[in-house]
Amino acid sequence: MMDILLMEPSSTNKRRRIADKLRGHDHTPFLSLADIKARLKNIRRVSTEHLNSHGQTLLTNLNKHTDVKVMFANSAVQAAAEIKRINEGRQIAINKSAVIANEIVPELVKYNLNIIETYYDEFKPFDNQLDEHLRLPNLDIESVLNAFQIASHPDISRKECVAKNGSKDFTGLIGIAAISASDGNVSLFQHMGNTGTVYEQAQKIILVAGLDKIVWDKDDAVFQTKCMAAFGWKGLPRPKNLYYKPNAGISIRNMPYEISPEDTEQEVHLILLDNGRTKIQKSEYKDLLTCIGCRACTINCPVSTFFHSSGKWNPKEYLYHYVQGRNPSTDLCLQCKTCRMNCPLDIDIPGLILNARADAMKNGKLPLMHSLLSNFENIAKWSSKTPFLANTLSKNALVRNLGETFTGVSSKRKMPEFQNLTFKKWFENRKNKEGHYNR
Ligand code: SF4
Numbered sequence: 001m002m003d004i005l006l007m008e009p010s011s012t013n014k015r016r017r018i019a020d021k022l023r024g025h026d027h028t029p030f031l032s033l034a035d036i037k038a039r040l041k042n043i044r045r046v047s048t049e050h051l052n053s054h055g056q057t058l059l060t061n062l063n064k065h066t067d068v069k070v071m072f073a074n075s076a077v078q079a080a081a082e083i084k085r086i087n088e089g090r091q092i093a094i095n096k097s098a099v100i101a102n103e104i105v106p107e108l109v110k111y112n113l114n115i116i117e118t119y120y121d122e123f124k125p126f127d128n129q130l131d132e133h134l135r136l137p138n139l140d141i142e143s144v145l146n147a148f149q150i151a152s153h154p155d156i157s158r159k160e161c162v163a164k165n166g167s168k169d170f171t172g173l174i175g176i177a178a179i180s181a182s183d184g185n186v187s188l189f190q191h192m193g194n195t196g197t198v199y200e201q202a203q204k205i206i207l208v209a210g211l212d213k214i215v216w217d218k219d220d221a222v223f224q225t226k227c228m229a230a231f232g233w234k235g236l237p238r239p240k241n242l243y244y245k246p247n248a249g250i251s252i253r254n255m256p257y258e259i260s261p262e263d264t265e266q267e268v269h270l271i272l273l274d275n276g277r278t279k280i281q282k283s284e285y286k287d288l289l290t291c292i293g294c295r296a297c298t299i300n301c302p303v304s305t306f307f308h309s310s311g312k313w314n315p316k317e318y319l320y321h322y323v324q325g326r327n328p329s330t331d332l333c334l335q336c337k338t339c340r341m342n343c344p345l346d347i348d349i350p351g352l353i354l355n356a357r358a359d360a361m362k363n364g365k366l367p368l369m370h371s372l373l374s375n376f377e378n379i380a381k382w383s384s385k386t387p388f389l390a391n392t393l394s395k396n397a398l399v400r401n402l403g404e405t406f407t408g409v410s411s412k413r414k415m416p417e418f419q420n421l422t423f424k425k426w427f428e429n430r431k432n433k434e435g436h437y438n439r
């Protein structure tokens with residue numbers, strides 16, 4: 001069986017660090033923020049440059065494990081069809097990873113499959129673990145990084161749980177934080193307990209890894225997962241908010257164990273997903289593949305809640321799905337550049353958004369409002385030839401409402417009055433017989 005590591009926050013290391021400080025045993029962190037970022041950038045650079053070769057090495061290594069069924073999917077459509085086949089009509093419990101929420105689930109819902117979101121459910125039986133961790137001050141980046149520890153090996157817990165209880169009648173669909181090409185080690189992350197619970201209790205397990213999640217070895221996979229958790233930490237809503245978040249779906253915790261140990265599937269399915277990643281690797285947007293999914297770019301972005309109707313896209317995802325053709329425009333970005341400052345990999349999302357807008361303009365794909373407003377001289381030229389008609393229309397309520405609907409220009413906005421007398425002509429008219437201009 002491949003080794004699956006599950007990481008989660010623990011307050012132990014933070015407590016130890018704070019106790020040291022209080023006793024005067026202060027120390028400089030071994031790893032500075034610059035060191036951590038440099039190592040992370042190197043891991044991500046290698047991963048992005050070797051997307052295909054790492055994928056091939058990983059496939060070769062995974063095929064040695066008879067208990068893992070591996071599949072390569074070119075698209076989310078293909079992956080969803082495979083998941084449907086494996087699932088055989090059960091409910092599907094998911095974790096909150098971006099690949100599952102943003103790429104796979106939109107395809108699965110087309111099959112009318114019943115999806116159970118488990119993330120917020122884990123905060124219901126809320127103990128003090130996460131709350132205590134959050135209340136402790138952060139002394140340095142190293143203590144934050146080391147606050148995320150390998151909590152368990154879900155494959156071992158699953159075997160124990162199945163032998164004792166059997167399993168529940170659902171499929172666990174879990175997005176991977178990192179997977180190592182050289183040995184197939186899988187690294188998962190959870191804030192409380194949902195991923196571990198899904199892994200232990202599901203009758204079938206399907207793991208999904210985007211090609212960009214493949215790193216070279218286990219150390220890199222663990223380090224990348226810790227960074228994902230540590231840099232995204234500040235963007236996590238506080239437990240109080242999480243606690244009160246209503247859980248719209250069914251809780252897997254309340255489901256009974258219905259499948260006997262003998263009938264519980266022990267094989268794990270793993271889907272390696274391209275879904276446009278190799279195309280992006282060859283494009284000017286390839287830096288997006290270095291993203292670790294920490295969501296730090298969402299912190300202080302003034303408009304990210306408007307990026308998607310569900311509020312789930314961060315700035316990187318807003319652009320990523322535009323490049324992939326799943327988001328019609330990048331208009332909402334205000335170019336404040338906060339996301340770039342917060343990104344541990346310094347991904348220039350605002351710069352790439354500007355490139356995307358320039359490409360759209362070049363290819364004539366600008367939204368109607370932008371096309372009209374950026375070519376206002378044409379509107380002015382034709383309107384000034386027939387000013388009476390243009391001014392009448394621009395004041396007409398029906399025309400203004402239609403304008404708002406189709407171009408996004410508010411019907412309350414006052415338009416300038418058009419005249420057929422140009423400024424040049426008006427100026428010339430002021431010349432007297434002597435050739436001087438009247439004051
Ligand atoms: S530059 Fe755009 S995407 Fe980035 S934080 Fe500002 S508004 Fe959000």
Ligand code: SF4
Nearest residue numbers: 291292294295297343
């Ligand atoms: S783009 Fe956003 S999610 Fe990706 S690494 Fe940077 S901050 Fe994290």
